[in-house]
Every structure is written in C-alpha cells, then in structure tokens.
Amino acid sequence: MQDALLRSLVPGVLGVLVRRGADFAAAEDAVQDALLEAVRVWPADPPREPKGWLITVAWRKFLDAARADTARRRREDTVEAEPPGGPVTTKDETLRLYFLCAHPTLTPSSAVALTLRAVGGLTTRQIAEAYLVPEATMAQRISRAKRTVSGVRLDRAGDVATVLRVLYLVFNEGYSGDVDLAAEAIRLTRQLAAVIDHPEVAGLLALMLLHHARRAARTAADGSLVPLAEQDRSRWDTTAIAEGVDILQRALSRDRLGEFQAQAAIAALHADAPAAAETDWVQIVEWYDELLRLNDSPVVRLNRAVAVGEADGPRAGLAALAELSDTLPRYTAVAAYLHERDGDRRTAARLYAEAARKALNRAERDHLTRRAARLNAELRG
Structure with missing residues (x-):
C-alpha cells in the first residue's frame, strides 16, 4: 500500500521541484532520496500530509546539494524565505x-x-x-x-x-x-484533451477507453490470459465503449487522420461486434492499410497479417507474415495461430512451444504453453 502511495505522489513532487527551478536530474535525485527517507520513517511515523512531507524533504535534499554549487547560492537564498515544503498545491x-x-x-x-x-x-x-x-x-x-x-x-x-x-x-x-x-x-x-483541441489527443483517449473497456474479460479467475475471440463480451464496459466511440467519431469528422485515430477505429470495430464471428475483418484490414500509410512499421504489418488471415483465410495471412522478419516479437505466436487456423496442428504445436520460450511475461508464456499442450494432446489422441 505504501509503495502504491509513493508511486502516485512522485510525479507531483518532482513537478513542484522543477517548477521551483531545480534542473530535472537534480530534482529526480532529490525525490529519490526523499523516497528512501519515507520508506525508513513512515512505517513508525506516518505523516498527516504525505505529499507535503515528500516535497519538504525533497526540497531540503535539493538545497543541501545546491549549497555545494556556488552558482546556485543566489537562487537558494531567494527560495529559502518560503517554508521548506511550501504550500501543498492541489494543482x-x-x-x-x-x-x-x-x-x-x-x-x-x-x-x-x-x-x-x-x-x-x-x-x-x-x-x-x-x-x-x-x-x-x-x-x-x-x-x-x-x-x-x-x-x-x-x-x-x-x-x-x-x-x-x-x-x-x-x-x-x-x-x-x-x-x-x-x-x-x-x-x-x-x-x-480538455486543454488541447487536437484530433490525435481525442484519438488516443478513445483508443485507451476502448481497450480498457475489455480489461475485466482479458483474464480468467486463475489469472490466465483470455484471447479476444474467447472473451465474455458481457463483461466489457459498455459505458466506456460508448464514450470511446463517440470521441472517435467526433475526431474522425475533422478529417485529420492520425495513427491513434486509426488504431481506435480498429478497436471500435472489435468492440462493435456482438460475437467474435461477427467481427468486420474486411474493414479492419482497410483500417490497417490506413495505419500503414501513417506508420509503416513491422508491428503494424504483423497485426495486419492476423487481420488478413481472418478476412481472407489463414494462407493469405501466412503470405503476409512471410514478408516480415521471423525475429520480430510475437512473429512465432502469430505463425502458430495461422497454421492452426489452416489445419496444420503439428506445425502449430511446435511454433506455440517455441513462442512460449520467447514470451516476455509469465501470463503470455503460460497461455502459449497451454495452446501447444492442447494441440499435442489432440495429435496423440
């Protein structure tokens, strides 16, 4: 609980020090020193105002370091008149x-x-x-x-x-x-978004809301990953989806397409499908083509290959995938999925196991391992 509180306070404390004139590197060092002090002191003597406490200690740490630099003495003398912590702004x-x-x-x-x-x-x-x-x-x-x-x-x-x-x-x-x-x-x-009237800011907000709306359905009770196609869509946050779609539509109406708007449009098409089988994959591929015009990256092409595999069949997806380097992260997992869709379970099982060994986190590794084990069991049966 204390770690979460400290994490939430760090940006505000760092921002105050920078606003007062501390250079970034010195401010971050001072804040880190204050955090160490908090870890030592707070368990026995928790402060009534944690943010104010951190600002006070961090600012003193900064001033202690600044005193060694003669060029900073004038700024230090100017700010010393203010109480060490200063008023804790609500901004x-x-x-x-x-x-x-x-x-x-x-x-x-x-x-x-x-x-x-x-x-x-x-x-x-x-x-x-x-x-x-x-x-x-x-x-x-x-x-x-x-x-x-x-x-x-x-x-x-x-x-x-x-x-x-x-x-x-x-x-x-x-x-x-x-x-x-x-x-x-x-x-x-x-x-x-409240202070900048920019369609890409709106596009990013829409994208976040649409992805976040599916969060509750992304994992099972045991913590295992649930693929999009298998998620219980009744657990999706329909309020967040509606807000995301509304924000996106208003951004797209300005005819200044950007990467985040294109990604949000893809997310909206997934959210709009009552069931995985009803997903408009053809339109999703079209949006990936738009995204490629804005950002022709290997990651976008990898995701497009999956969409092509759904829209035009797994062999078309494999053909699109073949144009990419097999060293790309998630390449092997995508290849496994497309081979499974194509009915080649033996190749898919081998690739799922290989992808599991390359996974960056345990949840993904376990998911891919289970896929490989299921196919191997079917092959033995």
Missing part, C-alpha cells in the same frame, strides 16, 4: 511534467524513456521491454537523456506527439498488469 503537476520532459533538447525516444522512468515510475527493465531493446541499452539511453537536461531549465514544453507516445506507453504497461498505470494514463489524457 496536478503530473501533466505539466510530461510536457516538460518532452523537451526540445531531447530526441523523441529519449524524452519518452526519461518520462517513463522519472514521471511514470517504470523501471528501466519495463521501459526496455516496451521498446523491445536490451535493458543495458535502455539504461544508457536514460543516462544520456539525464545528462542532456542536467542544468537545463525545463521551461519549454515539447511537442504533443511525444507526450502522446509517452501516455500510450504508460497505458500499455499498466494494461499488461505489471504496473497498474492504465487508469492514470486515461486520467492524464482526459486532462490533455
């Missing part, structure tokens, strides 16, 4: 901090990684998995980003596209169940 600093992390001095990928680490609270390993790169590579990227912004006043907001990428990665990490940040990502995207 949510988190969204502002997302924009500050999308700083013009950083590349988009570095801005996303730094924000996920410092604001989203994700570990370097989790960010590396989101980026599909080794953890050591991501650690170096984050270190370089921190060095880049060290000593720079983050008072120039970055671009909306970078912030949207950050929010979507945070949402997906939360949606995976490893870190529950999905609801926070939706909340922040609602805030962003």
